[in-house]
Amino acid sequence: MPIHKTEALILNRRDFRETSLIVDFYSRDFGRISGILKGIRADLKKFASPIEPFSLNEIVFYRSKSSGLHLVSQCDLKDNFTPLRSNISRFVMASVITEMVSALMQPEDKNEEIFNLLISVLSGMGTNINPEKILSIFKIKMLSLSGFKPHLDSCVCCQDKIAGNSKFSLSLGGLICQKCCHKDLSARAIFRGTIASILYIEKNDFKSTLNLGLNPQIKRELDLILNAFIKFHLEKDLKSERVAERLVGV
Numbered sequence: 001m002p003i004h005k006t007e008a009l010i011l012n013r014r015d016f017r018e019t020s021l022i023v024d025f026y027s028r029d030f031g032r033i034s035g036i037l038k039g040i041r042a043d044l045k046k047f048a049s050p051i052e053p054f055s056l057n058e059i060v061f062y063r064s065k066s067s068g069l070h071l072v073s074q075c076d077l078k079d080n081f082t083p084l085r086s087n088i089s090r091f092v093m094a095s096v097i098t099e100m101v102s103a104l105m106q107p108e109d110k111n112e113e114i115f116n117l118l119i120s121v122l123s124g125m126g127t128n129i130n131p132e133k134i135l136s137i138f139k140i141k142m143l144s145l146s147g148f149k150p151h152l153d154s155c156v157c158c159q160d161k162i163a164g165n166s167k168f169s170l171s172l173g174g175l176i177c178q179k180c181c182h183k184d185l186s187a188r189a190i191f192r193g194t195i196a197s198i199l200y201i202e203k204n205d206f207k208s209t210l211n212l213g214l215n216p217q218i219k220r221e222l223d224l225i226l227n228a229f230i231k232f233h234l235e236k237d238l239k240s241e242r243v244a245e246r247l248v249g250v
């Protein structure tokens, strides 16, 4: 069995048999992978990490050729993102992030840009920057990097430049011009400011997007459209998103 070492964020974990854990990771060099940590529940000191969700670890694993479940022999904690764990809202928002990565990324689809984005976002969540804003930025960048980004540069049907009023179509995956509006009668109106904010966030690095001002009206519409778009593509709600919505304002 080939042996590998990589940095990996923990997406989720579940008990397996009497003493083991199965852990889903998003790793720098292999993308989303699953591993078994044998005997960890019988000997908590066996690995140099508490194996907490969204912690960053360095792992060593033996790659299984016959299944997608690899044997993890070493897991050393590098960053537990401690500051975001003391606040329930931030903790739940970090769970939305890991759930979204699990849902959007196929196993072993390596994407270092997504890995680096996750590190920046989880670090940012532990600061005094508004975590809701960080979450919205993450959703836009994640959709874009995983190939699900909404088509906003022109009309998704006729490719004409958008002039005047346009609508956003979930089923067609982007903006439709007035001429094409009949192609999706459920398309909804969208502020120009919302479109401009999404395009700005897609094109700029995470750090510069943190300075972008979002007025409450735009922020509300942005979240509504992003959540509907994610739900449409995943064909389900993100479970942690529902918890996060209930916690807003806590």
Ligand SMILES: [Zn+2]
Binding pocket: 155, 156, 157, 158, 159, 160, 176, 177, 178, 179, 180
């Ligand atoms: Zn059109």
